[in-house]
Amino acid sequence: MNEPALMAEQGTSLWTDAWLRLRNNRLAVASLIVLLLLVFVCLITPWIAPYGYEEQNLELGATPPSAEHWLGTDVYGRDMLTRVLYGGRVSLMVGFIATSVALLIGVLWGAVAGYVGGRTDAWMMRLVDILYALPFIIFIILLMVVFGRSILLLFLAIGAVEWLTMARIVRGQVLGIRRQEYIEAAVAMGLPTWTILRRHVIPNTLGPVIVYATLTIPQVMLLEAFLSFLGLGIQPPQSSWGLLISYGAETMEEFPWLLVFPGLALAITLFALNFLGDGLRDALDPKASKD
Amino acid sequence: MSLLEVNKLSVSFHTRNGVQQAVKNLDFRVDSGEILGIVGESGSGKSVSCYSLLGLIPCPPGRIDSGCGLFKGQDLLAMSEAELRAVRGNQIAMIFQDPMTSLNPFLRVGEQLIEPLVYHRGHTRAEATERAQELLDEVGIRDPKRSFFSYPHEFSGGMRQRVMIASALIAEPELLIADEPTTALDVTVQAQILQLISELQNRRNLAVVFISHDLAVVKDLADRVVVMKQGECVESGPGKAMFAQPQHPYTQDLYAATPQGAKAVESSCSEDILLEVNELRTVFPGNGGAAQPPLVAVDDASFVVYRGEILGLVGESGSGKSTLGRSILNLVQSQSGSVRFEGSEIRGLPANEMRPLRKQLQMIFQDPYASLNPRMTIYDCLAEPLLFHKVASAANVQQQVLTLMDEVGLDRRFVRKYPHEFSGGQRQRIAIARALASEPEFIVADEPVSALDVTIQKQILELLLNLVERRNLTMLFISHDLAVVRYLCDRVLVMQHGKLLESGATESVWQSPAHPYTQKLLASAVTL
Numbered sequence: 001m002n003e004p005a006l007m008a009e010q011g012t013s014l015w016t017d018a019w020l021r022l023r024n025n026r027l028a029v030a031s032l033i034v035l036l037l038l039v040f041v042c043l044i045t046p047w048i049a050p051y052g053y054e055e056q057n058l059e060l061g062a063t064p065p066s067a068e069h070w071l072g073t074d075v076y077g078r079d080m081l082t083r084v085l086y087g088g089r090v091s092l093m094v095g096f097i098a099t100s101v102a103l104l105i106g107v108l109w110g111a112v113a114g115y116v117g118g119r120t121d122a123w124m125m126r127l128v129d130i131l132y133a134l135p136f137i138i139f140i141i142l143l144m145v146v147f148g149r150s151i152l153l154l155f156l157a158i159g160a161v162e163w164l165t166m167a168r169i170v171r172g173q174v175l176g177i178r179r180q181e182y183i184e185a186a187v188a189m190g191l192p193t194w195t196i197l198r199r200h201v202i203p204n205t206l207g208p209v210i211v212y213a214t215l216t217i218p219q220v221m222l223l224e225a226f227l228s229f230l231g232l233g234i235q236p237p238q239s240s241w242g243l244l245i246s247y248g249a250e251t252m253e254e255f256p257w258l259l260v261f262p263g264l265a266l267a268i269t270l271f272a273l274n275f276l277g278d279g280l281r282d283a284l285d286p287k288a289s290k291d
Numbered sequence: 292m293s294l295l296e297v298n299k300l301s302v303s304f305h306t307r308n309g310v311q312q313a314v315k316n317l318d319f320r321v322d323s324g325e326i327l328g329i330v331g332e333s334g335s336g337k338s339v340s341c342y343s344l345l346g347l348i349p350c351p352p353g354r355i356d357s358g359c360g361l362f363k364g365q366d367l368l369a370m371s372e373a374e375l376r377a378v379r380g381n382q383i384a385m386i387f388q389d390p391m392t393s394l395n396p397f398l399r400v401g402e403q404l405i406e407p408l409v410y411h412r413g414h415t416r417a418e419a420t421e422r423a424q425e426l427l428d429e430v431g432i433r434d435p436k437r438s439f440f441s442y443p444h445e446f447s448g449g450m451r452q453r454v455m456i457a458s459a460l461i462a463e464p465e466l467l468i469a470d471e472p473t474t475a476l477d478v479t480v481q482a483q484i485l486q487l488i489s490e491l492q493n494r495r496n497l498a499v500v501f502i503s504h505d506l507a508v509v510k511d512l513a514d515r516v517v518v519m520k521q522g523e524c525v526e527s528g529p530g531k532a533m534f535a536q537p538q539h540p541y542t543q544d545l546y547a548a549t550p551q552g553a554k555a556v557e558s559s560c561s562e563d564i565l566l567e568v569n570e571l572r573t574v575f576p577g578n579g580g581a582a583q584p585p586l587v588a589v590d591d592a593s594f595v596v597y598r599g600e601i602l603g604l605v606g607e608s609g610s611g612k613s614t615l616g617r618s619i620l621n622l623v624q625s626q627s628g629s630v631r632f633e634g635s636e637i638r639g640l641p642a643n644e645m646r647p648l649r650k651q652l653q654m655i656f657q658d659p660y661a662s663l664n665p666r667m668t669i670y671d672c673l674a675e676p677l678l679f680h681k682v683a684s685a686a687n688v689q690q691q692v693l694t695l696m697d698e699v700g701l702d703r704r705f706v707r708k709y710p711h712e713f714s715g716g717q718r719q720r721i722a723i724a725r726a727l728a729s730e731p732e733f734i735v736a737d738e739p740v741s742a743l744d745v746t747i748q749k750q751i752l753e754l755l756l757n758l759v760e761r762r763n764l765t766m767l768f769i770s771h772d773l774a775v776v777r778y779l780c781d782r783v784l785v786m787q788h789g790k791l792l793e794s795g796a797t798e799s800v801w802q803s804p805a806h807p808y809t810q811k812l813l814a815s816a817v818t819l
Contacts, residue, residue, distance in 0.1 A: 010707050014665055181662035185725065188622060189676050190649030193642075199675070203666040 018207075021283040028279025031272035038269060042088040051079040053086040053239065064257055072257040074247070083239050084262050090240040091266070094155060094224040095217040101159025102220075103213055106166025111202050113167070114174030115193070125171065128164050136161045137230075144232060154233055158220050169212055173205040207284035214277035218270040225266070241266040293320040293361075294498045295344075295466055300358030302336070302343045302522075305351060313339045315522040317358070321466065324496040326489070328513030328530065330506055330545070332744035336522040337502050341468050344368070345383065346375045362466070380407065384459035386452070388471040393455055394443040401439035404458050412462075426457040431487060448608075449480035456487065466498045467491075473508060477607035478773065482815035485512055504744065506549050507774075507817040510534050518542050534819070548749035550778035551819050553798050565765050566596040566619070566733060571628035571638070573611075573618045588614040590789035591628065596733070596765055601756075603780030603797065604769045605812070611789040612769050616735040619767070620652050621645055632733070650680045653731040657738040659718035663710040669696070669721055670706045676728040691728075699724040699754060716747035720754070727758065737769045752779055773816045777801060785809045 012020075022028055041048075057077030065072045071080035113124040131139075140157045147153050177183060178201070186196045225242020227233035234240045241262045248259030302314040314336040321327045331337040342348045344360040344367050360367040362378065370378070379385075387393050395403060404426070405419035414422070420439065427435035430453040443451060452472060459467060469488065473481040489512060492499050503509050509516055510530065517527040518541065526539040537543045573589040588611040596602050606612040617623040619630050621640065630638040637648055656662035663672060673692045677683040683691040693703050699720040710718055719739060726734055736755070740748040756779065759766055770776050776783055776797070783800050785793040785808065793806045804810045 012712065013668075013709050014711065181656040181658055182664045184622060185654065185656060185662055185722070186664075188620060188649060188652075188654045189679065189725075189729070190646040191675075191679060192646075195679075199667075200664050204664070 018280075018283040022279055025279040025282065027275045028283075031275040031279070034268065034272045035276065038088065038272075039092060042085060042092055045082075045085040045089055049079075049082040049085055051082045053078070053082050055079070055082075064255075071261045072255075074258055075251065075255070080257065080261055083244060084241070084265055087239040087241045087244050087262060088265060090151070090234055090238065091221050091224060091242065092269070093151075094158065094240070095221045097155045098158040098162060098220045098224075099213055099216045101156060102162035102166050102216060103209070104163075105159070106163035107170050107202060107205070107209060109163065110167035110170025110172075111174050111197055111205065114171035115178055115197055115201055117178070121171075125168075128167055131161075132164055140227065140232060149232075149235070151234065154224065154227070158223055158227075161223075162216055162220060166209070166212060166216070169208060170205050173208060174201055177201055177204050211277055211281045211284060214273050214280060218273045221266065221269070294323050294363065295500075296320040296361040297340070297344065298359050298361070300340060300343070300360065301356040302339055302348070302353060303356055304353050312522050313353075314343070317519075317522075317524055319517050319524070319527065321498045321500055323465065323498050324492065325515065326492055326499040326501055326513045328509035328516040329500060329502045329519060330504070330509050330516060331519035332504060332545075332746065334521070335519040337519050338470055340519075341470070341500060341502065345379050345385070345468075346370075346372065380464075381462045382464055383466045383468065384462065384464035385468045385470065386455045386459050386472050388474050394451060396443050398442075399439070400441055400443060400446070400454055404439075404454075404461055407462055423457070423461065426461055427454070429491075430454075430457045430460075431483070432457070447480075448476055449483060452476060452480075452484055453487065456484075456491070460491070460495075464497070466500065468500045468502070470502045471504065472501075474504070477771065478817075479607065479811060479815040481508070482817070485817075488512070505817075506534075506545055506745070507819050510819060511817060518545070544746060546819065548746040549819050550749070550752065550772075550774045553777060553801070554779060554781065561598050563598040564595050565598040565633065567629075567631040568595070568619060569593050569629045569631075571615070571618055571625055571630060573614055573623060573625040587789050589618055589625070592786075592789075592791050593628075594784055594791060594794060596767060598732075598765055599759075599763055600781045601759055601766045601768055601779055603776035603783040604767060604786060605771070605773060605776050605783055606786035607771060607812075610786045612786050613737050615786070616654070616737050616767060616769050620654055620735055622654070650729045651732045653726040653729060653734045655719075655722055655726050655734060655736040655739045658742050659715050659722055660710075660742075662722050663718055663725075665710055668707050668709055669701070672710075672721065673724055673728055676725060680729040682728065682730055695724045695728060698727070698758070700750075714747075715743050716751060719743060719747075719751055723751075723754065723758070727762070730762075731764070733765045733767070735767045735769070738771065739768075740775060741770065741772060748775070755779065773813065774818060785812070 055078060057073070060073055060077035061075060063069060063073050063077075069079050069081065071084060073079055074083070109124060109128070113121045139161065143153060143157045183196065183200055186200050191199075221241070224233055224240060225245060228240055228243040229246040234243050244262035245259060245266065248255075248262060252259050297317060297319050300314055300317045301312070304311045304313055317336070317340050319327065319329070329337045329340070339348060339353075343353065343355055346367075355368055358368065362383065367375065367378065394400070401420065401423055404423040405414075405416065408414040408419035408422060409416060424435040424439055427438055432438050432450060432453055438446075443454070446454060456472075472488070473484050476484060485508065488499060488501070491497055501509060501513060513530045515528065516530045516533055518525050518539065520541050526533065526537065526542045533542070534546075537546050570591045570593055571589055572587070572591050575586045575588055590611075592615055594602075604612050604615065614623055618625040621637065625638060628638065629636055632648065632652065637645070640648070667675075670689075670692055673695055674683075674688050677688055677691050678685070692706065696703055696706065701717065701720050701724070705713070705717075710721065713721070723739075739755070740751050743751060752775065755766070758764060768776065768780055780797050782795065783797045784791055785800070785806065787808050793800065793804065793809050800809065801813065804813055
């Protein structure tokens with residue numbers, strides 16, 4: 001806007017600094033690229049998939065990989081490549097949306113509990129303890145019974161389980177940050193509690209939160225696979241990696257490709273997320289960023 | 292031949308930000324029975340030079356580029372790790388700055404003292420115990436027999452430092468390296484520890500290397516002094532002569548920056564009372580158990596602050612001076628009494644009624660590394676109070692931020708930078724600018740210069756004096772440093788164990804302290 005500001009040197013924020021550090025970690029960068037590629041491919045699946053995911057060819061039956069069907073076909077003659085791609089859409093969506101739900105609730109809950117403290121903190125955290133104590137399968141079955149079965153509900157149900165750990169992590173962070181002098185300075189400035197939380201507390205908790213989020217995504221995807229395996233998650237003919245793996249496992253000895261390819265897809269994604277999470281943890285470590 | 296002779300020592304650190312020369316071509320020597328003072332500001336390489344001799348710096352990133360350190364004719368730098376271990380702790384002992392963290396909290400003090408004798412020297416427990424108790428007695432610990440079986444947390448900071456000295460001496464070393472041994476201690480305790488080191492050196496013909504940032508401490512203690520700046524020795528020589536006539540410009544700067552003498556110019560204070568505190572009492576509740584009873588941090592404090600003055604609040608650690616400052620601003624909840632600001636009661640106001648008053652009452656904190664939000668640029672940090680208190684509008688906030696930066700002496704080009712990109716002194720300027728942003732009348736400054744090097748401290752003190760005059764501010768200046776308070780404050784309050792003991796015009800308190808504690812405090816202060 002004004003003249004002098006144009007001459008100002010741009011500072012390196014801690015985020016930029018973390019990014020520079022992450023960039024040096026080849027494994028993390030490669031993982032990031034793999035993930036972005038996977039997400040992109042799954043996004044455009046409806047346009048690039050060679051067949052429809054419901055398209056059956058009962059005469060064909062299960063065939064090993066061939067020129068027409070790169071990853072082979074399943075017992076109903078459905079193209080596996082198509083099904084893996086469509087399954088990826090669901091799995092990745094569950095991973096990201098459920099994690100976002102967990103992130104949103106967990107960060108807010110933990111930050112408020114940690115910052116306000118006292119009796120509020122005690123009540124909020126006791127609620128977390130109680131939810132922890134509930135066997136989550138029963139909790140999810142209950143939700144399904146009451147609200148009926150839908151993908152959206154699955155997202156919410158998983159998110160509602162995963163936010164508990166997030167809230168505890170954030171609360172722990174906030175307890176440390178609350179004693180910092182810059183928070184006291186903000187109080188002395190007269191800022192309302194919500195503004196202090198939003199501007200001064202939450203941004204400083206995000207480092208560990210991001211790391212934990214990347215580790216939550218694989219957890220959530222496995223949880224979905226588990227629920228689908230039990231018949232509580234995605235219903236055929238829709239598919240997810242978890243579901244494909246569970247069917248593949250049944251016919252493993254006759255048609256191994258039905259297990260191998262969806263398993264490989266899930267494994268690659270989990271590996272990439274774990275490596276990325278590791279890289280982020282190193283990059284965001286405040287102890288290393290001092291020098 | 293000298294006991295320790297260091298020649299052309301160069302040490303560098305190789306980090307991802309490039310090579311940093313920590314020590315350059317350093318020469319010094321220590322004879323038996325002599326105290327060598329090494330003085331320098333933080334980052335001057337004074338600790339690194341001694342640590343590298345004993346193989347105590349991590350390599351890499353550290354690297355000893357050249358030089359030799361002859362200890363009784365043997366080169367320490369050429370020794371293997373095993374040989375060094377035999378020297379370290381036996382012939383050369385060290386004591387560190389923080390006595391709180393150098394003792395194992397789970398072991399009895401005596402157990403830690405006799406450990407080297409029993410396990411490395413093969414003495415019997417009875418012999419070692421007797422030896423340790425003699426030493427505890429020698430370093431001035433009362434009832435050494437009982438103390439031998441105490442745990443570290445049962446001692447105060449000064450007593451722990453005495454225990455550390457005893458544990459350094461137990462192997463009968465010939466050289467003692469003391470790295471800022473009194474920096475974490477209160478003045479009265481510091482005086483005792485300095486006395487002790489000096490006595491031990493005389494009695495045992497011990498050689499001491501005393502590392503310190505404080506010229507005044509070294510002046511009375513050291514026989515010879517080395518002054519370091521950015522890894523180089525800028526001046527060395529006999530202590531007395533050097534302090535009489537410092538030769539190098541940097542030494543002169545250091546000398547001039549150390550606050551001394553009375554306040555030069557009186558602030559334009561009036562008889563007008565800005566703030567009146569009456570029988571203010573702050574109690575921290577304990578945990579209900581015997582181990583942590585309720586603590587009366589501020590015990591019925593009463594005083595007034597006149598408009599336009601700088602009022603000093605002096606006390607040792609734990610005296611409740613910070614709590615008093617925070618209680619006035621309602622940052623800590625007080626139990627009873629009254630605080631009247633411009634005639635109206637502000638104690639215990641709920642947050643929403645306090646909010647408009649926050650504009651008038653500001654605070655500057657001690658640690659410039661902790662008092663700035665690491666995720667906000669200076670611009671955001673200063674714009675926040677300006678906009679919140681409607682001192683600036685969205686249209687002119689940028690101009691106002693830049694004006695504030697000019698006022699505290701920060702380059703305008705840095706406006707988009709983050710706190711971690713600044714030095715301690717610059718950060719403290721940002722913190723001061725933030726406190727000034729809402730155009731307050733009254734500022735509580737809680738030890739604003741004690742984390743800073745002496746030359747930076749001087750600049751910040753000048754800045755504060757200047758701002759108080761220009762903006763007609765009133766300030767409560769909390770400090771443990773007597774020289775700084777005398778240099779800055781018009782009037783002074785002395786506090787101990789939560790109680791205000793004495794108040795008066797600074798110079799009259801200095802000339803004729805009435806309370807015995809004030810007398811003791813002033814007598815303990817080391818001055819140039």
